[in-house]
Amino acid sequence: MREELLISRRGFMLAGGAALAAAARAGGGPAAGGVPNVVLCMTDDQGWGDVSYNGLKAIRTPALDAMAAAGLRFNRFYAGAPLCSPTRGSVLTGRHPNRYGCFMPGSPIRAQEMTIAQALRRAGYRTGHFGKWHLNGVSGPGKPIAADDPLSPGKMGFDEWLSVSNYFDTDWTFSRKGELEKHVGDGSDVIVAEALKFIAAAVREGRPFLAVIWFGSPHSPHKPLPEDQKAAGGSAYYGELVAVDRAMGRLRSELRALGVADNTLVWFNSDNGATPAGSNGPLRGHKATLWEGGIRVPGIIEWPAGIRKPATTDVPACTSDIYPTVLELAKVTVPNQITPLDGLSLVPLIEGRMERRAAPIAFWHNPARAGGQLNTATGHAALCDNRYKLHRLPDGNWQLYDLVEDISEKRDLAAEKPEIVQQMKTELLRWIDSVAASYRGEDYRRAGIPFAPATRPAGPATAPAARPRRQQRQQARRRRQ
Structure with a gap:
């Protein structure tokens, strides 16, 4: 195994800039065959109210505001679940993650699932993952992922990856395809710099690319660079x-420097609502709940070649829509696609x-399970259509x-609109049964x-250097039992 690499933030900027300049000289241009390049960005615990364009006053978010002003801004974009791994x-x-048993933070994905990376790689895309993974069954702070982990990014379709199992902050040790690398500086700067080097290489090769950039922020414990905390008025979260x-902002500007911004679709969203440390604006609830504050998050698509006129939409959309939307834009058909899909293609929305929305969005949080079965009568479930949202609360009400x-879910209309309740209830219960069958x-x-x-x-969940700590924790837990 190679020695850990200490790479400074300034070194990243210089090396990344040189690579980008070389790629630009080599000639970028539209992706092969007229299909778009794709960059999927997701933050960790950022609330709907944690962007300036939704009213945030604690800090300014100029790059995200510029994306929202230039592209398609969603007023009702939903995380597929109120927690990160799902x-x-x-x-x-x-x-929906319950279909393959990904219920809570640290729950693993199933190896049988088809991923967007696998589908696009088959179609000739270069695929890369950078940052938080959290789909290989490992909880706790982000740990390096072993190359032979059966649920690593590499096994799930990514050619290149610099990843950790969960959240990360400054001066973190990542896994580059199983090899340890320590990077000095803010984690958000690090993973975007690495993603840009991957993108520059794809441009030099004349290949379309999928870059998945999953931030570890603003997840607790909130350890920003001192100058960033100062810029946020002393708030570590902000x-x-x-x-x-x-x-x-760097991602956007360097895509332009490479000459590929026009034909690169950049999709930004959060993985769930904010904790009380952040802002969900006027929305009820927070992370880990199915109230709007737990699942409605910032959502933006910027794609100059495909979205020529900026727009704001109230059409509900969801993270499950990303897969079918991107595959349609990339002209990819997956043979023997695992069904059902819960998302739908938003290409008609992008095209105005x-x-x-043609079908409602369904949610089901933390159902009871035993013996390979889900108890369909348990857990908080909800169904959102273009106007109404029906909740089945954990107590059955x-x-x-x-x-x-x-928008704040203050006035319960169930007694006033029993016909709508019954119609949506029937649809939600039918969907729950289908999820249980998938499970x-x-x-x-x-x-x-x-x-x-x-x-x-x-199989091993973490890179070799991380295993002893994991074993020690397991032994400590056994001693406490």
Whole structure:
């Protein structure tokens, strides 16, 4: 194994700038065959109110504001779940995470799932993942991921990856395809610099690319650079968002320097609502709940070649829509696609032809499970259409809210509108039954994919240097039991 590399933030900027300049001289231009390049950016615990364009006053977010002003800004963009690992699964698969057992932070994805990286790589895209992964069944602070981890980014379709299992802050040790590298500086700066080097290489090769940039901020414990915390008025939480916005600004400017910004679709969103440290604006609830504050998040698509006229939309959209949207734009058809998909393609919305969502968005948080089965009567579930949102609360009660008139979910309309409740209830319960069938493996069997009830194949979860710490914690837990 190579020695750990100490790479400074300034060194990153210089090396990255040289690589970008060389790629620009080599000639960038549109991706091959007229398909777009794709960059998927996601923050960690950033609330709907944590951007200036939604009213944030604690700091300014000029890069995100510029994206929102230039592209397609979603007023109702939803994380697929109110927690990080499940939402990440929905981005990669277009399917609700409960279908493959990804229920909570640290839950693994199933190896049987088809990911957006696997699909695009088959179509000739270069694929790269940078930052937080959190789909290989490892909890706690971000740890390097072993090359032979069966659920590593590499095994799930990424050619290149500089990743850790969970959140990260400054001066962190990452895994580059299983090899340890320590990077000095803010983590948001680091992963964007690495993504840009990957992008520059793809441009030199004349290849379309998928770059997935998953930030570790502003997840606790909030340890920004001192100058970023100072710029945020002393707030460590918003100091991390200062760095995220700076990194997004660099991404946008250097895509332009490479000459590929026009035909590169940049999709930005958060993985769930904010904790009480951040802002969900007027929305009820917070991270880990299915109230709007737990799942409605900032959402922006910037794609100059495809979105020539800036727009703001109230059409509901979700992280599960990313997979079918990108595959349609990339002209990719997946043979024997695992179904059902929960997302739908937003290409008509991008093209200005969608005024209403054709199918509602369903959510189901933390159902009880045992013996390879989900208890369909448990957990908080919800269904959102273009106007109404129906909740099935954990106690079994049903509540209905008009999100057009009542964004804060203050007035329960269930008693006033029983017909709407019954219609949405029937649809939600039918969907829950389909999710329970998926969890049992019926989707895989229908597609002819071998499946055993175990949710995670055997194999190391972290890079070798991280294993002793994990073993020590396991031994400590056993001693406490």
